[in-house]
Amino acid sequence: MQILDRIEKLLASPNLRLHDQEGARVPSGAFRQAFHAVSRHLRRHVPLGGKVAVRLGQDWPALACAMACMATGRVYLPLGPDWPEHRIEQIRASSRFDLLLDAPAWQGILAGPSEGEPDPAGPLDPEATLYIIYTSGSTGEPKGVMISRRSYACFLRFLDQFFPRVGPGDNLLQVARFTFDMALLDLGLLLSRQVGHFFSAANGSAFRLALEIEDYGITWIDAVPNQVGMIMEDGVRSRADLSSLRHLVLGGSRFPWQLLQSLRAKLGPGVDVVNAYGPTETTIYTHFKRFTGDPAGDAHDGTLCAGSPVPGVTWTLVDPLRGREIREPYARGELLLGGELLMQGYCNDPERTARCLVRMGGATYYRTGDLAYRNEAGEIFIVGRTDETLKRRGYRVNLLDIDSYIQRLPGVQQCMTLAYPADSIDHYLLTVVQPQSGHDLDPPGLKSQLASVLVEYQIPDAFAFHPGLPLNSSGKLSRKALMEEFRPLAEVAIRTL
Numbered sequence: 001m002q003i004l005d006r007i008e009k010l011l012a013s014p015n016l017r018l019h020d021q022e023g024a025r026v027p028s029g030a031f032r033q034a035f036h037a038v039s040r041h042l043r044r045h046v047p048l049g050g051k052v053a054v055r056l057g058q059d060w061p062a063l064a065c066a067m068a069c070m071a072t073g074r075v076y077l078p079l080g081p082d083w084p085e086h087r088i089e090q091i092r093a094s095s096r097f098d099l100l101l102d103a104p105a106w107q108g109i110l111a112g113p114s115e116g117e118p119d120p121a122g123p124l125d126p127e128a129t130l131y132i133i134y135t136s137g138s139t140g141e142p143k144g145v146m147i148s149r150r151s152y153a154c155f156l157r158f159l160d161q162f163f164p165r166v167g168p169g170d171n172l173l174q175v176a177r178f179t180f181d182m183a184l185l186d187l188g189l190l191l192s193r194q195v196g197h198f199f200s201a202a203n204g205s206a207f208r209l210a211l212e213i214e215d216y217g218i219t220w221i222d223a224v225p226n227q228v229g230m231i232m233e234d235g236v237r238s239r240a241d242l243s244s245l246r247h248l249v250l251g252g253s254r255f256p257w258q259l260l261q262s263l264r265a266k267l268g269p270g271v272d273v274v275n276a277y278g279p280t281e282t283t284i285y286t287h288f289k290r291f292t293g294d295p296a297g298d299a300h301d302g303t304l305c306a307g308s309p310v311p312g313v314t315w316t317l318v319d320p321l322r323g324r325e326i327r328e329p330y331a332r333g334e335l336l337l338g339g340e341l342l343m344q345g346y347c348n349d350p351e352r353t354a355r356c357l358v359r360m361g362g363a364t365y366y367r368t369g370d371l372a373y374r375n376e377a378g379e380i381f382i383v384g385r386t387d388e389t390l391k392r393r394g395y396r397v398n399l400l401d402i403d404s405y406i407q408r409l410p411g412v413q414q415c416m417t418l419a420y421p422a423d424s425i426d427h428y429l430l431t432v433v434q435p436q437s438g439h440d441l442d443p444p445g446l447k448s449q450l451a452s453v454l455v456e457y458q459i460p461d462a463f464a465f466h467p468g469l470p471l472n473s474s475g476k477l478s479r480k481a482l483m484e485e486f487r488p489l490a491e492v493a494i495r496t497l
Helices: 003-012 028-045 060-072 085-095 103-111 149-162 182-193 206-216 225-232 257-267 350-356 399-406 443-450 479-495
Strands: 051-054 075-078 099-101 129-135 143-148 171-174 196-199 220-223 247-250 272-277 287-290 313-318 333-339 357-360 363-374 380-385 389-392 395-398 412-422 426-435 462-465
Touching (some): 003 060, 003 182, 028 060, 028 103, 051 060, 060 075, 060 129, 060 182, 085 143, 129 149, 143 149, 149 182, 171 182, 171 206, 182 220, 220 225, 350 357, 380 399, 395 399, 399 412, 399 443, 412 479, 426 479, 443 462, 462 479
Parallel strands (some): 051 075, 051 099, 171 196, 220 247, 426 462
Antiparallel strands (some): 313 333, 333 363, 357 363, 363 380, 389 395, 412 426
């Protein structure tokens, strides 16, 4: 079933269940009327294939605009309503979008005439761009990832197969912002499985998120692990009934082993817990792993399995230094992704596209920058980043690898190891730890425990403790914020080396 067919089927459904950010039911007629009004406006004012920037809040009007773009063959480009104007102008210059749908434009469309439907555009090209998601990347400069209609349709077909038990009786809570491609998984569940759809207003508040789950009877959440980890803390979980949860999809950042254990202990075995992996450049997620409770199948050496590829995805591992393919089980290499979910490229940026897409064996792959290995069954395990691998006392160490061991220590809620340049030892390592509630940790005790599992040059020089590690707008741990916060402490320590 094509994207347009799914949209038309959803709009025609008598069980269309959408709710605004306050949890109130959006009348089906009002949503359909708004969808058709936006569709008419786009057909009149934006050429087929033109780009439509949607800058609305986290609520149903943004959803109506996204669906109208997809149904009419216009390119959907979400912008954050709270983004600074400088960033908006950067994206305007990069994408050269044709129309900006912000709050005033939305109100104007709804107040306009409702009659006079223009002729439909005709069949939509499956190779045309469906949406563009802008990410910052390592430089902070926005880059627009272009995904085709064919790629998203392929992903929707996978959702049909992987979540057959999810349907109209389920309630989905959209936690991700529209500017984060995880929101397109939520839209996909709405289009593929016609679930009830709610918008979260938690905005980083664990208590608000937990109460929304209880009040709305939420059965499905797709979120980053940090967000789910916050509502699992005893001080939060005890204030809300989370028994309605049936499906948890965690992706977008590292899913620690300890969090899986916490979910199993606190939610019980009846909750379907899925690890999802994939960069924005490959249509949301390329790999899924449904955990069974079998330690041997769920993890290896404390790293959770990221699973098998979505049908149509091709992948390989390569030696980051020599470029040769790595086929041996448990041998680490950079993960390259290709196939039907691969992006078309970066919007109006052929040079950046050429740097990130490589040809191997007659196929095109995206260089993820992620270090991974495969097990005997061909499932992948993500163990770090190529840009998080550095020299320390002459040896190569990976920061995420260190974090994976610290994360397993008793009393550690989450952690992040920071590296500051230091001439005498190459890098000074400082690990910032958020302790679990009720646990007292001390640096000598942590170092003593790590000495039995890490070699000397991998053990951090110092530890610091933080009541709640900072998150960015996508709910991921913010390395940049932590680096700045602890830079004075690190610089003092480096001068004493």
